[in-house]
Amino acid sequence: MTLFRPSSLSLAGAALALGACTVSTSFDPGEIDFEPERPETTTPDDPDPYTGDDEIVLEAQSNFRTGIELHQKVIWRTCTPNGGVCHNSKEFPDLRTPSNFVNAFGANCNVQYGEFESVYDRCERPGDRFRIAGGGLNSGQIEIGWIESIPGDIFEGEGLPPEDSPGFHIHLADPIPGEQTEVYTTGEFERTFINEGKVEDFTFAEYTTLWYVLPGRKHLIGEVREYQVDQVQNLFTVGIIEGDANRNEVFGAREDDPVHLLEPGSPETSYLIARLRGTMLGEEIPGSRMPLANAPFTIPEMLALFCLVEGFPADGTEADLDRGIDYANCSYSEDPAGLGLLGEGVTWSARISKILEFNCGGCHGGANPEAGLTLVGDEVYARLLEPSTQNPELPLITPGVPEESYLYLKLIGDDSITGNPMPYNPLTGEGTLGEAELADVLTWITNGAVENE
Ligand code: HEC
Known part of the structure; x- marks a missing residue:
């Protein structure tokens, strides 16, 4: 066999050129109170801030003023603990640097690869x-x-x-x-x-x-x-490119509008956001939700991401991450509460199993799950009815009785538990599910914890 690997040629889908990072700081000590704790960087073309009274928008604006802040506090975080979800799972591009994050705008989603079942048809590349x-x-x-x-x-x-x-x-x-x-x-x-x-x-x-x-x-x-x-x-x-990587006889790359990892102006059609939500324009997206572990996005974080993507220029560079996110003109600021990651119907398969997969799967999954407990996959439901290891007197779930469900007690950090409340966050040593998710787990257990569709 002969292998021919031309080194001077560029393969389709290779990295884009990186934009230079520029931060321009305007600073007039005569006008601005000097606050050493909180250095402010502003750029002349920063948008006007949101002045409405929606708490979610205000929280997003104060925590994630710019794209770079969102990257540091959220994107980077989801990529880091436990060896890095983005990094150790080949399905996801490595977004740990701001330039990789910027390069995800407009990049075809076909740069990702991984388990064939989790490839989305419209992310398939033209095959060799x-x-x-x-x-x-x-x-x-x-x-x-x-x-x-x-x-x-x-x-x-x-x-x-x-x-x-x-x-x-x-x-x-x-x-x-x-x-x-x-x-x-x-x-x-x-x-x-x-x-x-x-x-x-x-x-x-x-x-x-x-x-x-x-x-x-x-x-x-x-x-x-x-x-x-x-x-x-x-x-x-040598990496032969497969045109039907998910083996379902649909050759996605033949469709004429490729899906991008992040689509400037259009969060709804951005593949990375679809992977966070599990759906794109109502269509289910294969593969587990991202991030798999420890760092579910809160609604203010989702809002920041949506508004960043909506306002990101088609030819944006790293400098655009330094600009303020335009919450005031962002269409999602009107109803941010609607941005929850969750589908309708508090059922096992549509909702509860996904809450577990999404929030717990990073630690309670794979070959060596924490506490010997697997919370992703087909076997999970049956396991939940078995006794807990930490407190063998209680099953993980007692249908109808949340207060006798050890898993629920771990979620609310009840005094009786051994170890930490779940989902454990290795960065802060504590952790809670989002309010809506916790409420849904409670509803599901109270309603008999059935394994329904
Ligand atoms: C960052 C890793 C991590 C995440 C995320 C995580 N866990 Fe855990 N889990 C652990 C570790 C470590 C233990 C054992 C130590 C302890 O109890 O704190 C544990 C123990 C448990 C136990 C006790 C097992 C038993 O049989 O008694 C339960 C129940 C549990 N986790 C449920 C969850 C649920 C539900 C979630 C998601 C909402 C979750 N965990 C998310 C790391 C994690």
Whole structure:
């Protein structure tokens, strides 16, 4: 196999140029009371402040005057404790620096990748193309849907191997022309690069083996013998782009309006915000909600983010983060309470399981959950009816009786609990759920804690 990795060419979706950070400070000691505790930075084009009386807007304005403050206090926080939610989960871009945050404006959401189930169709990228030619077959270039390597012994039987047979699997967008179902030849992987303004196709990887073409002719299995294992490993390392990364036969990148991580002027269609809420324009967004752990967004934080995105210019730079967020002209300032992250209906699947996933999953999830307690996934409901470890006399949830539900007692920080109130916040040592979420958990338990849709 040969790998060709042109170093001077830029791949689509690579980082944008970074804008320089400028803060201009106007300071006249004759007019301004000097307050060493609270240095104020203002820029000449700061918007007029919000002067209404909505408490949420006022709180947002005083805590997050500028985009940079929002980044420091909220975005960075959600990326940091416990090794960093953004960082240790490949689905999310790393937003820990202001320049990465700014670059998320207008960047296609396809830069994210991760578990295939959590890829949103409209964030899929145009796939690389595969070509096979030889032994009487000529496929031409066909877009790759997805690839998979299934380890195991090579197929030795008669006819075609079963669909899940060990080997290197390629799923294509269109069928391979012709009739032939077995051919020993070289498969080529091609990508379009933009090189100094010229669009060029390159073969960036090859694999020579025995290929089987399965019925339907969109699924190929390449044989992997022991001496070929490394070559197949390399095919994965070089990063073949999958056009149908979530494997549902919708090639999202073919839709003509890409979704951006953050859409200047339009929080409702910004992918990162959709991941926070679990929906975009009423459509469910796959994947767990973000941030997964310890730092759920409060309503003032959501308002600040919405108003920042709504007021962010299409050609914005880091300097625009330094400007005041325009709460006065922000359309969301009219009804900020409506920005809660929560759906309707206090049911297990629509609401309660999501509250747990969103607020607790970062610690009570994965291979090594805190206190041995997993609060995400299919098994959670059954576990909740079992005794607590810290207080085996109480189950985590007693349907109908919140005061005998140890999980609820942990949420309200009851005197009887062992350890900390939950959700534990490692930064402050304490933590509470939002009022609305806590109220919903209470309602759900009181109403019998049923595992309803
Ligand atoms: C930052 C990490 C973290 C977060 C977030 C977190 N927990 Fe915990 N949880 C812990 C740790 C550590 C323990 C054990 C020490 C203690 O009790 O404080 C624990 C213990 C528990 C226990 C006791 C387990 C038992 O069987 O007795 C419950 C119940 C619990 N957490 C529920 C929750 C719920 C519900 C949430 C979300 C609303 C949550 N936790 C969020 C870290 C976390």
